[in-house]
Amino acid sequence: MSEMTIILKEVADAGLGAWNAKPFLEKVTEIVPSIIYVFNQQTQSNEYSNRSLGESLGYTAADVQRMGAAMIPNLAHPSDLPRIAAHFQQLASLADGEVATIEYRMRHKNGGWIWLISYETVFDRDEDGAVLRHIGVAADITAQKHAEELALAEKRAADMATEELRSFAYAVSHDLKGPAHRLQLVLDEIVTSHGAGLEGDIEMLLSLARETSGQMSRVVDDVMDYTRVIATRPMDEPIALDVLMTDVVKGLSIHFANAVDSVTVQPMPHVLGDIEQIGLLFRCILKNALTYHADGAEPRVSVSSFGDPRSGMVEVAIQDNGIGIDPEVHEKVFGMFQRLHVEEEYPGSGLGLAIARRIATAHGGNITIDSAPGNGATFKVTLPLA
Amino acid sequence: MTSVSEIRINKILLIDDSRIEQLMYRRIIDRAGIVDEVVAFSYAEDALNHLANARDDWPNIILLDINMPRMDGFEFIAAMEDRLGTQGLPIVMMLTTSLDPSDEVRASQTPLITDFLVKPLTEDDLIGMANMLLDRGSTAGA
Numbered sequence: 001m002s003e004m005t006i007i008l009k010e011v012a013d014a015g016l017g018a019w020n021a022k023p024f025l026e027k028v029t030e031i032v033p034s035i036i037y038v039f040n041q042q043t044q045s046n047e048y049s050n051r052s053l054g055e056s057l058g059y060t061a062a063d064v065q066r067m068g069a070a071m072i073p074n075l076a077h078p079s080d081l082p083r084i085a086a087h088f089q090q091l092a093s094l095a096d097g098e099v100a101t102i103e104y105r106m107r108h109k110n111g112g113w114i115w116l117i118s119y120e121t122v123f124d125r126d127e128d129g130a131v132l133r134h135i136g137v138a139a140d141i142t143a144q145k146h147a148e149e150l151a152l153a154e155k156r157a158a159d160m161a162t163e164e165l166r167s168f169a170y171a172v173s174h175d176l177k178g179p180a181h182r183l184q185l186v187l188d189e190i191v192t193s194h195g196a197g198l199e200g201d202i203e204m205l206l207s208l209a210r211e212t213s214g215q216m217s218r219v220v221d222d223v224m225d226y227t228r229v230i231a232t233r234p235m236d237e238p239i240a241l242d243v244l245m246t247d248v249v250k251g252l253s254i255h256f257a258n259a260v261d262s263v264t265v266q267p268m269p270h271v272l273g274d275i276e277q278i279g280l281l282f283r284c285i286l287k288n289a290l291t292y293h294a295d296g297a298e299p300r301v302s303v304s305s306f307g308d309p310r311s312g313m314v315e316v317a318i319q320d321n322g323i324g325i326d327p328e329v330h331e332k333v334f335g336m337f338q339r340l341h342v343e344e345e346y347p348g349s350g351l352g353l354a355i356a357r358r359i360a361t362a363h364g365g366n367i368t369i370d371s372a373p374g375n376g377a378t379f380k381v382t383l384p385l386a
Numbered sequence: 387m388t389s390v391s392e393i394r395i396n397k398i399l400l401i402d403d404s405r406i407e408q409l410m411y412r413r414i415i416d417r418a419g420i421v422d423e424v425v426a427f428s429y430a431e432d433a434l435n436h437l438a439n440a441r442d443d444w445p446n447i448i449l450l451d452i453n454m455p456r457m458d459g460f461e462f463i464a465a466m467e468d469r470l471g472t473q474g475l476p477i478v479m480m481l482t483t484s485l486d487p488s489d490e491v492r493a494s495q496t497p498l499i500t501d502f503l504v505k506p507l508t509e510d511d512l513i514g515m516a517n518m519l520l521d522r523g524s525t526a527g528a
Binding site: 208211212337339340341342343344 | 404405406409428429453454455456
């Protein structure tokens, strides 16, 4: 056993009271970088301190003596003075064992501000029980405070940039919607008014222009959906999934005449989430399921679910009889503007699955694909159970 | 002096996923009147198979889009080098709507890409390509 271990063992055996604490205390007060002090509340001055606060702040012993009891009011940051005064008040009524803390700034002789944190507790009381002295430890936390301020400023700047980008993306897509719509109107009007008199080539070019402006409107709509999703924090409400799903399918009838007959929805539990966003999620997945099937084949889509109370999640499976997806690109299809087909084969913006994935993860869930080419696809969406 | 009749391009291979853009480029190319043949593909992979199967009938110029489903323009370049090597390949002009500066940097760092054109294609672009072929021919002949 080392000498120190022997001493510590003796102390443990004999009890702390039998131990001569003086050398221990001398060493401790010498090596801690903090200022340890005992303050007499009646004389309003330090009766003990391991090192001088004033000298730690760069002042000479003569400076400190000249300032005397006025040192704290003189050197403390003016805006911290009211808190310091309140802290002193609190010290007078402190219960035994209670620790009061305060963070405050003092001016260094070089003009800079030093952040200090003080921990203080009752040292002893007079016969009436009033606090006579308190003991405190003060530590320099300037570096930590600066790091905190820097991190906070950087976070604020990053939040602002994100917010700016969100509103910019939304404004751009919103403002593009108008011209895209008007272009479509003008082109339609040309065909309506002059269609009969148009020769073949102009008619063909006009139909290409209408096709293109229609495509532009669809992309703009999807970009708007996406920016709306990233701009809003989802609500947390119970949603009857099967009711929502039936509504979504009805809404899709505008684009897919047979949607209601093609999609069968099994009974499903309630989930927790944002009804608008979850509706958009399933609209994206169902649109996919109804779009990607071989020429002439009738789409068949079945929606079922499996709730797992242990994990608190439900897995919704959307199974189609479409062309399927190569496992190699199962992750790729969730990327923004990622497409596997040209517009003429299957129209799309390449944003639907990116939107769906974004909504699922924002709700603490996910989307995965179970599929192989030619064998249909099953999209599995996990969401929190209500 | 180069006489006007010498400025010709035998064959252009157009790789672009938009059928409408293909149609418009064909019209611009036809109007320029200096190109004998245009072959177009919507998928880069199909274009690569075409090159591999018709080694004796390679185009002089490939007009290559960047953003396409399945295989993008840069993936096409890598796959072409893999499959066909680097000898005697056509001049590749990247033709794109991309305004992403990193795409242009990437194109400039890809030896097989000769130039980076921002859409739309013009008749002057085509004349420039024909002159490039002439220069290449005279260098090869010297």
